[in-house]
Amino acid sequence: MNATTTELESPLAHLSEQQLEELAGELDEIRDRTFTDLGERDRRYIESMIAMQRRLAVLGRVLLLGARYRPAKLAGTAALSMAKILENMEIGHNVLHGQWDWMNDPQINSSTWDWDTASTAEAWKHSHNYVHHTFTNILGKDKDLGYEIMRIDPQQKWHPVYLAQPVYNLLLMAFFEWGVALHDLDFEAIRKGKKSKAQVKRELAGIRDKAKSQIVKDYVAWPLLSGLAMAALDAGLEARSEKRRRGGLAEVVRRALDGGGRSYRAAASANATANIVRNVWSYAIIFCGHFPDQTHTFKPDEVEDESRGGWYVRQLTGAANIEGSPLFHVASGNLGYQVEHHLFPDLPSTRYAEIAPQVKQVCERYGLPYNSGPFAQQLGMVQRTILRLALPGGTARPKPGPYRGEDHPAL
Amino acid sequence: MAERGAPPQVPALRRKALHAVRSLFSPLLPDDYLELINPLWSTRELRGRIERIDQETPEAVTVMIRPGFEWMGHRPGQYLRIGVVVDGIHHWRAYSLTSEPERPDGCISITPKLVDAGKVSPYFVRQARPGDIVRLGGVEGTFVLPDPAPQKLLFVSAGSGITPIMSMVRSLHRSDALVDVVHIHSSRNPEGVIFADLLDEIDSSHDGYDLHLRITGEQGRIAAGDLDRLCPDWRDRHAFLSGPAAMLDTMSERWERDGNRELLHMERFQPLIGREPGEGEGGYVRFVKSGVEASCESGTPILVGGEEAGATLPFGCRMGICHTCVGKLCKGEVRDLRTGKVHGSEGEMIRTCVNAPEGPIEIAL
Numbered sequence: 001m002n003a004t005t006t007e008l009e010s011p012l013a014h015l016s017e018q019q020l021e022e023l024a025g026e027l028d029e030i031r032d033r034t035f036t037d038l039g040e041r042d043r044r045y046i047e048s049m050i051a052m053q054r055r056l057a058v059l060g061r062v063l064l065l066g067a068r069y070r071p072a073k074l075a076g077t078a079a080l081s082m083a084k085i086l087e088n089m090e091i092g093h094n095v096l097h098g099q100w101d102w103m104n105d106p107q108i109n110s111s112t113w114d115w116d117t118a119s120t121a122e123a124w125k126h127s128h129n130y131v132h133h134t135f136t137n138i139l140g141k142d143k144d145l146g147y148e149i150m151r152i153d154p155q156q157k158w159h160p161v162y163l164a165q166p167v168y169n170l171l172l173m174a175f176f177e178w179g180v181a182l183h184d185l186d187f188e189a190i191r192k193g194k195k196s197k198a199q200v201k202r203e204l205a206g207i208r209d210k211a212k213s214q215i216v217k218d219y220v221a222w223p224l225l226s227g228l229a230m231a232a233l234d235a236g237l238e239a240r241s242e243k244r245r246r247g248g249l250a251e252v253v254r255r256a257l258d259g260g261g262r263s264y265r266a267a268a269s270a271n272a273t274a275n276i277v278r279n280v281w282s283y284a285i286i287f288c289g290h291f292p293d294q295t296h297t298f299k300p301d302e303v304e305d306e307s308r309g310g311w312y313v314r315q316l317t318g319a320a321n322i323e324g325s326p327l328f329h330v331a332s333g334n335l336g337y338q339v340e341h342h343l344f345p346d347l348p349s350t351r352y353a354e355i356a357p358q359v360k361q362v363c364e365r366y367g368l369p370y371n372s373g374p375f376a377q378q379l380g381m382v383q384r385t386i387l388r389l390a391l392p393g394g395t396a397r398p399k400p401g402p403y404r405g406e407d408h409p410a411l
Numbered sequence: 412m413a414e415r416g417a418p419p420q421v422p423a424l425r426r427k428a429l430h431a432v433r434s435l436f437s438p439l440l441p442d443d444y445l446e447l448i449n450p451l452w453s454t455r456e457l458r459g460r461i462e463r464i465d466q467e468t469p470e471a472v473t474v475m476i477r478p479g480f481e482w483m484g485h486r487p488g489q490y491l492r493i494g495v496v497v498d499g500i501h502h503w504r505a506y507s508l509t510s511e512p513e514r515p516d517g518c519i520s521i522t523p524k525l526v527d528a529g530k531v532s533p534y535f536v537r538q539a540r541p542g543d544i545v546r547l548g549g550v551e552g553t554f555v556l557p558d559p560a561p562q563k564l565l566f567v568s569a570g571s572g573i574t575p576i577m578s579m580v581r582s583l584h585r586s587d588a589l590v591d592v593v594h595i596h597s598s599r600n601p602e603g604v605i606f607a608d609l610l611d612e613i614d615s616s617h618d619g620y621d622l623h624l625r626i627t628g629e630q631g632r633i634a635a636g637d638l639d640r641l642c643p644d645w646r647d648r649h650a651f652l653s654g655p656a657a658m659l660d661t662m663s664e665r666w667e668r669d670g671n672r673e674l675l676h677m678e679r680f681q682p683l684i685g686r687e688p689g690e691g692e693g694g695y696v697r698f699v700k701s702g703v704e705a706s707c708e709s710g711t712p713i714l715v716g717g718e719e720a721g722a723t724l725p726f727g728c729r730m731g732i733c734h735t736c737v738g739k740l741c742k743g744e745v746r747d748l749r750t751g752k753v754h755g756s757e758g759e760m761i762r763t764c765v766n767a768p769e770g771p772i773e774i775a776l
Contacts, residue, residue: 058444104726112413
């Protein structure tokens with residue numbers, strides 16, 4: 001078993017050039033077939049998904065007007081968290097990939113969409129759609145491999161700073177959107193002078209604007225509405241109560257200010273919770289996409305003169321799926337189908353589950369692995385790797401063999 | 412960016428109110444939530460609801476539309492860009508408005524005729540139902556009645572070419588200005604006459620409107636010589652011609668020869684661009700952003716070639732009007748399929764729907 005060596009055999013070593021070409025042809029065909037079939041059913045799906053997400057957001061916001069009441073705060077936070085998750089994952093990420101551009105819709109379109117996160121749509125499309133999806137899992141080129149701050153692959157050189165990675169891993173989890181926004185800036189490019197000052201300035205201004213609008217919305221405007229609503233309620237109740245005769249107007253104002261302030265704080269903390277829940281969830285899904293043990297990484301010299309077939313194999317083996325229920329897949333933006341997403345990043349997410357069996361067949365026929373595992377297992381592997389590789393050394397984890405159908409476990 | 416409807420005429424107070432609360436909804440707009448309640452409330456683009464669909468002939472229907480906001484107005488004879496969703500995809504087409512701008516109920520109408528191989532006309536003729544939402548783009552066109560309308564008028568129309576004329580007749584009718592109008596209309600068969608009942612009715616109730624209906628399947632096509640018989644004083648009238656290219660060519664020649672060219676107005680519908688081999692050599696297109704490569708035969712627009720090669724490209728009108736499909740030319744030259752002119756320099760924005768490559772080109776799409 002090659003698990004103990006750092007040098008793993010390339011997953012495509014057993015395929016001839018001609019086989020790779022055939023493989024590319026087969027995967028292209030799956031893509032073409034699915035694209036030709038897109039139509040009303042797909043449109044209805046994304047439109048109703050967007051409508052549901054917005055209703056959920058409204059429900060959450062309305063419930064949180066009464067955030068000082070515990071049940072309303074719990075239910076409101078849950079609704080808003082779910083709305084923010086759907087907005088980022090199944091809607092934002094996928095719309096920005098251009099998955100719905102074929103509809104020619106002026107709004108649901110990668111060129112006009114904006115999302116509720118710290119990254120500007122423009123910066124994200126560059127760092128994610130272009131850099132990450134093109135150079136997937138190539139050491140030194142795919143900036144998402146450890147996000148330039150983590151050692152996630154034993155082939156990355158160790159540095160004492162990685163000793164702290166178990167700690168900042170947790171921070172990244174909670175504030176993931178901010179980590180991603182800073183990561184989009186591409187510090188390496190800035191350091192090497194590949195980006196003009198004007199561009200860096202423009203990108204920073206973009207993040208500042210995104211930050212401003214999130215702060216105003218979640219920590220000023222909505223909490224203020226909640227405070228005002230509850231202050232009005234308290235003032236009304238106080239004015240009608242018996243005590244009024246004793247306390248007078250001063251008492252009404254005091255009660256209103258007190259109640260309003262409490263509501264403001266409760267609503268702001270509920271919104272903060274929703275943002276963190278969304279961050280932790282997207283962190284978990286995204287880290288499970290490329291960092292579990294099964295995935296292969298590549299050195300730049302391995303992918304020199306890469307053919308289309310070679311590119312497909314790299315995408316296929318560099319990603320790992322997460323098994324889960326239909327609800328899980330929607331909440332994860334169908335990134336539980338990370339393999340299918342990496343093969344066809346601009347194919348509408350709803351189609352990934354449908355083409356998964358065809359992709360598995362291709363894997364079976366060409367002796368390739370189909371990386372997949374339950375959520376808890378995948379996340380556990382990722383966390384183990386982060387802890388282990390904080391220390392020097394480490395070896396590549398064993399990789400699964402060729403996919404042999406549902407009845408034959410891959411390992 | 413995909414084409415969208417025209418900016419609606421939203422009352423200022425409403426706009427201000429929406430603007431004031433927008434930070435509660437960022438990065439979305441209050442619109443995004445209000446549209447869930449009623450799609451007509453969009454302040455980003457004008458939309459309309461189909462109120463009624465009337466069968467005019469077996470192949471043509473009049474679609475009555477109520478705009479979500481006050482109608483921006485049009486001049487009789489102009490056309491409207493209209494967007495509909497067919498099989499999940501937004502399509503935009505231009506149709507002549509067949510309603511008069513003075514309608515008191517504020518509704519507008521178009522009268523599409525079925526084009527079998529089309530996408531949008533089959534939707535209107537067979538699929539659309541009252542209550543459906545459509546997108547209303549800009550109003551364009553220079554084939555319009557002069558203002559004020561001249562008293563002596565001649566309309567010559569054929570087939571669905573009657574649609575812009577109808578808006579003119581209705582407008583004159585409503586403002587009681589049918590003083591001395593001669594209308595020569597051709598149709599292949601009697602069942603195919605769009606607006607037949609209405610035209611008959613106006614003809615019999617107004618001395619100032621004189622209709623000559625010609626069934627070309629029985630009487631043959633109208634010739635320039637027929638003018639002298641049907642409308643001896645045609646030279647003194649403002650004339651509006653609308654119909655197939657062949658009719659326009661024969662008729663306009665008469666004006667060139669012995670009429671007053673100044674008084675002649677023509678609506679030449681853009682021929683459908685694409686798929687007809689024409690001049691030019693065609694060529695090989697590389698779409699720089701998507702990486703797709705396509706080869707376009709002579710007469711095939713860049714857009715069509717790209718779509719056939721599997722590229723997802725922006726498009727709107729597909730007839731060179733809306734500029735939705737533009738892409739920056741990086742290398743090579745293109746031929747404008749409407750004029751046959753070869754043009755193109757590096758950095759020029761090219762409309763892919765009406766230009767074909769002339770030799771190998773690269774375009775940033």
